[in-house]
Amino acid sequence: MNITGNEIIHQYLRHNKKFPHVLCAGCGHGIVLGSLIRSVHQLGLPKDDVVIVAGIGCSGRLAVYVDFNTVHTTHGRALTFATGIKMANPKLNVICIMGDGDALSIGGNHMIHAARRNIGITALILNNNIYGMTGGQSSPATPQGSVSMTAPFGQLEESFDTVQLACGAGANFVARGTVFHVHKLEKLMVKAIERPGFNMLEVITPCHTQYGRKNKYKNPVEMYRWLKSNAMERERFEALDEDKRGDKFPIGVFVERDEPGLEERYHELKARFAAGRNG
Amino acid sequence: MARRKKHKEIFALGNEAVVEGALIAGCSFYGGYPITPSSEIMEIMAQRLPMTEDGVFIQLEDEIASMGAIVGGSMAGRKAMTATSGPGFSLMQENLGYACMTETPLVVVNVMRGGPSTGLPTSPAQSDVQQARWGTHGDHPIIVLSASDVQECLEMTITAFNMAEKYRTPVVLLLDEITAHTREKIRIPQPDEYEVVSRIVPSIPPEWYKPYEETVRGVAPMPPIGSGYRFHVTGLTHDENGFPTSRPDEVVDLMERMHRKIDQFFYDIQMHDELMVDDADVVVIAYGCVARSAEYAIEQARASGVKAGLLKLKTLFPYPRRATEKALANARSIIVPEMNMGQMSREVKRVNSGRASVRTINRVDGQIITPSEILKVIMQG
Numbered sequence: 025m026n027i028t029g030n031e032i033i034h035q036y037l038r039h040n041k042k043f044p045h046v047l048c049a050g051c052g053h054g055i056v057l058g059s060l061i062r063s064v065h066q067l068g069l070p071k072d073d074v075v076i077v078a079g080i081g082c083s084g085r086l087a088v089y090v091d092f093n094t095v096h097t098t099h100g101r102a103l104t105f106a107t108g109i110k111m112a113n114p115k116l117n118v119i120c121i122m123g124d125g126d127a128l129s130i131g132g133n134h135m136i137h138a139a140r141r142n143i144g145i146t147a148l149i150l151n152n153n154i155y156g157m158t159g160g161q162s163s164p165a166t167p168q169g170s171v172s173m174t175a176p177f178g179q180l181e182e183s184f185d186t187v188q189l190a191c192g193a194g195a196n197f198v199a200r201g202t203v204f205h206v207h208k209l210e211k212l213m214v215k216a217i218e219r220p221g222f223n224m225l226e227v228i229t230p231c232h233t234q235y236g237r238k239n240k241y242k243n244p245v246e247m248y249r250w251l252k253s254n255a256m257e258r259e260r261f262e263a264l265d266e267d268k269r270g271d272k273f274p275i276g277v278f279v280e281r282d283e284p285g286l287e288e289r290y291h292e293l294k295a296r297f298a299a300g301r302n303g
Numbered sequence: 304m305a306r307r308k309k310h311k312e313i314f315a316l317g318n319e320a321v322v323e324g325a326l327i328a329g330c331s332f333y334g335g336y337p338i339t340p341s342s343e344i345m346e347i348m349a350q351r352l353p354m355t356e357d358g359v360f361i362q363l364e365d366e367i368a369s370m371g372a373i374v375g376g377s378m379a380g381r382k383a384m385t386a387t388s389g390p391g392f393s394l395m396q397e398n399l400g401y402a403c404m405t406e407t408p409l410v411v412v413n414v415m416r417g418g419p420s421t422g423l424p425t426s427p428a429q430s431d432v433q434q435a436r437w438g439t440h441g442d443h444p445i446i447v448l449s450a451s452d453v454q455e456c457l458e459m460t461i462t463a464f465n466m467a468e469k470y471r472t473p474v475v476l477l478l479d480e481i482t483a484h485t486r487e488k489i490r491i492p493q494p495d496e497y498e499v500v501s502r503i504v505p506s507i508p509p510e511w512y513k514p515y516e517e518t519v520r521g522v523a524p525m526p527p528i529g530s531g532y533r534f535h536v537t538g539l540t541h542d543e544n545g546f547p548t549s550r551p552d553e554v555v556d557l558m559e560r561m562h563r564k565i566d567q568f569f570y571d572i573q574m575h576d577e578l579m580v581d582d583a584d585v586v587v588i589a590y591g592c593v594a595r596s597a598e599y600a601i602e603q604a605r606a607s608g609v610k611a612g613l614l615k616l617k618t619l620f621p622y623p624r625r626a627t628e629k630a631l632a633n634a635r636s637i638i639v640p641e642m643n644m645g646q647m648s649r650e651v652k653r654v655n656s657g658r659a660s661v662r663t664i665n666r667v668d669g670q671i672i673t674p675s676e677i678l679k680v681i682m683q684g
Contacts, residue, residue: 088546108372109378
């Protein structure tokens with residue numbers, strides 16, 4: 025696989041899509057998209073077998089740039105469309121790109137049920153702690169105390185822990201990465217895509233425009249520095265005393281199981297009936 | 304001449320007949336969430352679909368997910384449906400609009416119950432007529448059908464799938480609790496008895512394909528996801544390649560084509576039955592179970608010498624204007640009985656434009672409109 029990054033990009037980006045893209049300078053979403061392309065390339069998946077289903081918001085717009093089957097759905101409902109596609113054609117690699125508002129707020133119910141159902145979908149949750157496209161309002165992932173357009177005096181509510189939520193709901197694979205730790209992110213993404221069942225990968229990605237500016241990060245570089253110094257391997261994080269954890273958060277794999285997905289179970293049921301018909 | 308095989312006859316509920324019709328039409332994807340009085344459709348689908356060769360059944364967490372899943376299933380090449388009732392139908396509206404915008408064929412059955420809100424859970428009503436037409440946001444065409452007996456439930460379900468596939472659009476089948484829960488002997492048609500329409504898939508190479516291209520019929524071919532035709536689907540206003548656009552000319556092209564594809568086949572889509580309308584002084588315009596009451600009332604009226612006729616609407620939207628105009632040309636008066644506060648009589652009054660007197664009979668107490676109630680109004684002249 026002696027192919028340069030540039031060549032990979034040209035192989036997977038849409039040549040007929042009008043650029044430039046919608047993302048702000050310093051946004052991490054492009055890094056996620058790059059990792060996604062490289063992961064798919066590394067796994068050797070044919071483009072026709074990959075379906076990207078995206079929700080609404082900045083993350084939702086990523087689907088338009090890549091040369092796969094791409095579906096840009098309604099806010100929070102990406103997983104429901106993906107569920108239909110996967111059940112209708114289990115051979116497809118269905119990857120859902122959602123934001124934190126998408127996946128945890130309006131789509132929270134779909135998220136826990138997709139995980140419970142363990143349907144063969146890779147859910148990428150691009151968590152930038154804020155509603156970006158609508159102008160910087162609080163999301164369920166906005167840290168308590170942070171300032172947003174709808175929490176001008178500081179966010180009063182606690183934020184969701186996406187990883188804990190997915191673990192509790194029964195996902196096959198749960199992991200967290202950041203756009204600063206790109207190589208690690210790619211490895212996690214490859215695992216998430218190739219495994220059967222519901223695989224959730226949370227990616228911490230900075231939104232400087234809507235979050236950073238209002239919350240003591242003067243420029244995008246400072247936000248990446250924050251990721252660098254606060255993201256910590258899960259094992260190291262867990263060994264740390266509670267009082268020393270502060271702003272630090274764990275990255276890595278949290279759950280790794282190989283249970284068959286719903287579509288496989290359904291297929292087995294159908295095979296039983298087919299055997300009855302033919303026998 | 305080969306002897307025609309005897310039809311299979313079954314004693315079925317309206318809801319069961321919907322399932323039979325769907326399977327004849329080639330439905331192979333059901334996603335739903337149970338709600339009375341539509342639940343039997345889902346329960347029977349849960350039993351039947353896994354036994355068919357390629358059938359997929361999935362119970363979702365709610366109606367929003369149900370609608371999303373059947374849009375996804377349809378995009379992946381299946382003939383997809385869901386069934387629900389008033390409150391569930393409300394939840395489906397956003398994704399129903401998405402299906403309109405992305406031109407995804409599918410069938411939604413709404414067994415109406417009294418409303419608003421949770422209303423009268425297992426009592427009949429016809430209160431979602433305008434919700435079916437205008438429930439989702441934005442300007443969009445949609446096809447809404449109804450059925451008034453169990454045999455018709457089967458037939459109209461087949462028609463609903465055919466129209467969905469032919470025009471790449473969602474089709475809503477509105478039933479009422481009485482029709483859905485009436486048990487009658489029905490005839491299961493032979494496989495070749497009904498035309499079954501499937502969407503057109505592209506025959507050109509993938510690199511030439513444009514998913515929302517202008518065609519003579521206004522309907523572009525639609526390949527299943529994963530079949531080699533890669534394109535972008537979005538609920539945003541899009542150009543012929545499917546990419547988002549806000550260029551005024553492209554926006555107008557899309558909106559006009561979406562409306563034209565239904566408008567230009569108006570006469571193919573609007574369906575109705577007539578009973579003694581030609582010489583009628585009084586015409587009753589009804590749909591669903593009320594049309595059956597009206598039929599009996601008209602027979603009674605004729606028996607006592609009053610020239611009454613029935614126009615039974617099978618297509619509710621686009622509204623069967625031509626049939627109504629014909630009735631209006633001869634009749635002195637029109638009666639619109641319906642189990643709501645007057646949702647369809649609005650359409651009749653709109654077409655009428657003051658030509659005849661339009662009287663309404665409205666019941667919203669969860670009780671059927673009886674033949675004698677209609678007869679009483681007919682006899683008033």
